[in-house]
Each structure stands twice: as C-alpha cells, then as structure tokens.
Amino acid sequence: MASKSSYNPKNKVEKWLDERLPLIRFSKEHLMDFPSPKNLNYWWTFGAVLAVMLMVQIITGIILAMHYVPNIEMAFDSVEHIRRNVNYGRIIQGTHAVGASMFFFAVYVHIFRGLYYGSYKSPREVIWILGVIIFLLMMATAFMGYVLPWGQMSFWGATVITNLFSAIPLVGTPILEFLRGGFAVDNPTLNRFFSLHYLLPFIIAAVVGLHIWALHVPGNGNPTGVEVKSKADTLPFHPYFTMKDLFVVVVFFIPFAWFVFFAPDILGHPDNYIEANPFITPPKIVPEWYLLPFYAMLRAIDFNILFINAKLGGVIVMFGSILILMVLPWLDRSKVRSGSFRPMFKPFYWLFVLNFLMLMYLGAQSAEGIYVILSKVGTAYYFGYFLIILPLLARIETPKPLPNSISEAILAKEENTIAINAEQGENK
Amino acid sequence: MIIVRKIIALAALFFALAVSAPSLAAKVGGKPAELQKWSFAGIFGTYDTNQLQRGFQVFKEVCATCHGARLLAFRNLVEPGGPEFSEEQIKLLASEFMIEDIEAEGGERPATLADNWPSPFASEIEAREANNGALPPDFSVLAKARGIYQPFPDWAFNYFTAYQEGGADYIYNLLTSYEDPPHGVEVSDGQEYNAFLGTGIAMMNPLMDDLVEYDDERLPRTVEQYAKDVAAFMYWLADPHLVSRKTIGLNVLIFLSILAILMYLVKRKIWANVKH
Numbered sequence: 001m002a003s004k005s006s007y008n009p010k011n012k013v014e015k016w017l018d019e020r021l022p023l024i025r026f027s028k029e030h031l032m033d034f035p036s037p038k039n040l041n042y043w044w045t046f047g048a049v050l051a052v053m054l055m056v057q058i059i060t061g062i063i064l065a066m067h068y069v070p071n072i073e074m075a076f077d078s079v080e081h082i083r084r085n086v087n088y089g090r091i092i093q094g095t096h097a098v099g100a101s102m103f104f105f106a107v108y109v110h111i112f113r114g115l116y117y118g119s120y121k122s123p124r125e126v127i128w129i130l131g132v133i134i135f136l137l138m139m140a141t142a143f144m145g146y147v148l149p150w151g152q153m154s155f156w157g158a159t160v161i162t163n164l165f166s167a168i169p170l171v172g173t174p175i176l177e178f179l180r181g182g183f184a185v186d187n188p189t190l191n192r193f194f195s196l197h198y199l200l201p202f203i204i205a206a207v208v209g210l211h212i213w214a215l216h217v218p219g220n221g222n223p224t225g226v227e228v229k230s231k232a233d234t235l236p237f238h239p240y241f242t243m244k245d246l247f248v249v250v251v252f253f254i255p256f257a258w259f260v261f262f263a264p265d266i267l268g269h270p271d272n273y274i275e276a277n278p279f280i281t282p283p284k285i286v287p288e289w290y291l292l293p294f295y296a297m298l299r300a301i302d303f304n305i306l307f308i309n310a311k312l313g314g315v316i317v318m319f320g321s322i323l324i325l326m327v328l329p330w331l332d333r334s335k336v337r338s339g340s341f342r343p344m345f346k347p348f349y350w351l352f353v354l355n356f357l358m359l360m361y362l363g364a365q366s367a368e369g370i371y372v373i374l375s376k377v378g379t380a381y382y383f384g385y386f387l388i389i390l391p392l393l394a395r396i397e398t399p400k401p402l403p404n405s406i407s408e409a410i411l412a413k414e415e416n417t418i419a420i421n422a423e424q425g426e427n428k
Numbered sequence: 429m430i431i432v433r434k435i436i437a438l439a440a441l442f443f444a445l446a447v448s449a450p451s452l453a454a455k456v457g458g459k460p461a462e463l464q465k466w467s468f469a470g471i472f473g474t475y476d477t478n479q480l481q482r483g484f485q486v487f488k489e490v491c492a493t494c495h496g497a498r499l500l501a502f503r504n505l506v507e508p509g510g511p512e513f514s515e516e517q518i519k520l521l522a523s524e525f526m527i528e529d530i531e532a533e534g535g536e537r538p539a540t541l542a543d544n545w546p547s548p549f550a551s552e553i554e555a556r557e558a559n560n561g562a563l564p565p566d567f568s569v570l571a572k573a574r575g576i577y578q579p580f581p582d583w584a585f586n587y588f589t590a591y592q593e594g595g596a597d598y599i600y601n602l603l604t605s606y607e608d609p610p611h612g613v614e615v616s617d618g619q620e621y622n623a624f625l626g627t628g629i630a631m632m633n634p635l636m637d638d639l640v641e642y643d644d645e646r647l648p649r650t651v652e653q654y655a656k657d658v659a660a661f662m663y664w665l666a667d668p669h670l671v672s673r674k675t676i677g678l679n680v681l682i683f684l685s686i687l688a689i690l691m692y693l694v695k696r697k698i699w700a701n702v703k704h
Binding site: 039077081091235244251265 | 568570574575591629669690695
C-alpha cells in the first residue's frame, strides 16, 4: 500500500511518525489522492451528506443526553426542559429531531441511486450489504429515539413494534418480554431504549467505516457503469470531490434549516406532545414518515398463508422487504450496471420508485377499503421487482452498447453537445 | 444547467416525500376549521405582546380555574419574546399564590419568579371530582398537541409555508363553536355540544361576551376576541422561544444561501479545466 502513495514526509517529525504510525500517509492516500471517476454526477454526493448527517446526529444527541432523563415520570418534562430552559435547547432538540428525517431522506436518495446505477453489482456486493446493515441499524436507532420523548406516539409506537416479535412461534413471547424488560412497555423499556439509542450510532459509525473501506478497494462506480480503465478516467478526491461534496452539503442544509427554525414540528405528530398514557390508545398510531412504506407492507398481510397466520406473515414480509436487499446482487444478474444502458429496466425502475412512494402514502392511511387493496398491490410489486422482474430482465433484455471507457463517454457527450449547438446555430 | 436540473429533480423528490407524509391530524367529525391570521405565522412571525398579555388575562381569570400550566414559570412571563410583563407586576402576582415547600415554616410560602404556575387541583382525582369525571388537560404544550384536519392537497403546502399554527386554530375554533345540538344529535349529561368537534364536550362553554374586562377599551369584548387572544397565549406557552428561533433562522438561511453560492463558484473554478 505504501508503495503507491505519493506521500513524502517533509521533515524529521513526519518521517518519525510515518515509520511508526503512517497516519498522514493513510489520510493522503484515502482522503486526498483517492482516484475517483471524473464523470460522477450529483447523485453521488449523498454519501458525503450522509457522513455529515451522522456527525450532526451524534453531536446534537450527545448534548441532548446531558439534559435528558430516561425515567417515565420525568422523560416528557425533561425534553420540554431542554426546549424551554436549556440555552438554544429548542434549536438543538429541533436539529436532532428534524435531522433524523433529513438523514433518512438522504439515505433514500443514496439507496435509490444505487438501485438505478447497479452499485450493488460485482465487485461491490460487500459495500452494498454493509449499506443494508447500516440502513437496518438506522431504522432501529430512529425507532428507539422516537420512544424517548415519552409522548403518546412514543409509547404506542413502542407497544406496536415490540409486539410484532410476539408473532414468532414458540419463542415470541419470551423475546417480547426480554425486549420490553417486562410484560408491557414501561420504565425498563425506556431505560434500555435510551442506552441502545446512545450505543447504536457508534456501531453505525463503525459499519460506515467498513462501508468506506470496502468502497476504497474497487473504487467508486460511476454513471456509465464502465470500470475505470486508466488514470485519464479519474480525478483525485481532493480538491475535486471534496469541494463538490461540500457545496452539496451546504445546499442540503438549507431545507434542513428551514424545518429546524420555521417548522420544527411539521414532520412529527401532535399526539407526541401528549404525555404517554397506557390507558388511552390514540385514534391512529402511525410511525414516522420514513418507516411508512415498511409499515404499509406489514399491514398489507391481513390473511393467513397455510400455517402462517396474518400477524407472522406481516412481520416476515416487513423484515423480508429489507433482507431481500441483501441478496439483490445475486438476483439481478444483468452484466450491465448502469440503468442508463438498460431500456427495459428503466420503466420498471421508475415504477418501483413510484410504488415505494405510494406505499409511504398508504402507511399513513387507516387500514381499510381501497387502501388495503392498494397496499397489497404495492407489496406484490415491491417483491415482484426483486424476485421476478430483475432476474427475468437479465435474461431477455438487450442493453444499449456501452462506451469503451469513461473518457470516451465524456468525449461522445461533448461531441453530441457541439453537434446540437451547431445545429441550433444553423437554424438561426 | 445540469445543476439546475438536478436541483429541480431533488426538489421534486423532496416534494413527493413530503406529499406522501401523513396528514397531521385525524379528521374531527365537525365543521371545518376557520383558519385565523396569526402574528406569529410565517418566517417573519413574532408574538404580539399586547395580545399575549390579554390572552394571559383570559387564562388567569377564566381557564386557570380548572386548567394547570405546570411548565410555565412566573419568570417566563417577564422574559423577552413573551407577554413581557414588568418584573414588579409578576413578583406581585406570584406572591398571591402559595407554594407547598417542606422547608418553609408551616410547609407553605408565597411563590417567587422562579416557581412554576401552581396546579389548580391537588391531584388528578380531585380534578376529576370537580369536573364531572373529566380531567382538564394541562395547558403547557396543549397548543402543540392539537392540530386541525386539512384535506389533500392543502396540508402539502404547509411544508412550504411553514404553517405550524394548527393548534392555535384548533383552540380558536373549539372555543367559538359552542352551539345547540342539531336535530337528532344526543349529547350526554354533563356535556355541551360543540360544532367544531361535531360531538359533545365535557368542558362547559367557558367564554361569553363581556366576560373579561380588557384595559384597552377599543377592543371588542367578544367570545371571538377572547378565543383568539387566549389561543395566541397558549401557543406562546407551548413554543416560548419562537421569536428568537425565527430571528436566528432567518440569519442562518441568508448565511447558508450566500455560502452555497460561494461554494458553487469555488467548485466551478476548480473544475473549470476538467472535461466531465
């Protein structure tokens, strides 16, 4: 590894350090020189946005933990204490709560970018699987974080979600009681959720480290899906991509700030401003928007399949909808990575995106009438996309011809633009 | 151009996500809410100090008989961005309340600026006994715990107008909608009919014209005026730092916008000689 580095220690101290812990060499190699395809578009900047968001959540979260009290008698008021009496508490708490939504928005962009450009395909399967693990950890962290303010939605959300585990045959009830620390959601539940909510982000950070490590072995994919052929195809990460990413992060902060300062509660539910009450069930229990598609799929299964009852079926479908992503690299066997060169893939992909948004909408509606039917259709398409459409397309689709290299693709695009410009000039 | 297109695509995606998010409140059976103009709405919104003072008067003279506000400290009534009473006024007011304190002689002492608003009832049981079995909710964050129902696509625009005043609108509409029940609607004993809820409500109509004497005689002494003032006060009670937050927010947005432009120019300069 050291051999391909361009780092030359400038003075004795650097040389001394380099022989003992090549930290500067490592940073130069991976944070500055790291060759990245020059044709990466803006969808590729969301990795950096996500890294920044993880930092934002950890920093604001640590500050909140200094003032928060994980006790059912005091949790609700301690969050209000943060909002009212802690200096800038309303902004710090708002940043953390809105930050969760922004984090998920960014992760969905990142995931759907991967789905379109085939980022999960060989040799990047491990990067993708680690990403799915991060996504799962994020959902667990967000869910437990939502319980901490101990409002009505916190309590009833925790009750509904932990209750899912009771659907598991034989060991379901013991698992349920183990998760809750008792027979019902109560003080032990809040304590362990707080502890785990503090722990999981650091585990996420560690898996992000692996995710980036795995990325730095084959390097970035790119919009053409053609691997880097020569040095002419790439640019060093710094300053080209650091600057591009920084620009996007600042732009991303604008809607983020909009919500934090002007509408900090708009992404939440008014019921969570009512302190948890085990004796009053809210008329409608809904999770946060980013979990809605999976909630819709959970509720879509309201029928028994052979010996599997509806509840267990729903749980299997919900967890299955995420676990299926793990095996995606082996379901989509098409040799062509980028969706841009796959004419049959494209309409199915965009339908998948719309279907996901539809499921998100349906997750917020009550489970009745047309909504249930649409949820079933949506769930069927979600799984059909991975299990039937992608494997089939790999066999029958004729992809468009691929460029020989990234540089050639850029050149072709440029000639195309020149041709169009010339044409427009003639027309004038 | 490509950047503009990408930003539009992102904005569209964000919009789609926002649109698919849940509407904020479950539909109530009654008549649709009449939205009010609030001085604290929008990105330039601030509280009207006079209105908060009047709202506090209504709260103290009418609502506080049954409703508590356990998170309200007397000092909050003096702090900037709120009703901004003078310190003397509130010290005097606080001294009229007795606070239980085991360290004081006789177990009681007059309240100070540091104390919170005392609860009107000693316990939940006592509160229910006094109110026909119903528990009057605490006012501290009540304006945030209520929302109004808006059909699609109305609520989708809230993300762009930053409409957050659903709770204040709820309170206003509730207080101004006490009516005789329509034909065929039965209201159980100890309840009154509320057209906004479309059902009976355990709280008796608390307001009537000329109930509270405002110092400013130019203001109408009507239920509508009282309802609006107390709703504004309750919104402040639930979101006491709104004014400073929005002021900082405006500066943050201006700063980020300028920084984004600078970042873009630097990025363009760095990439100027690269074909990509």
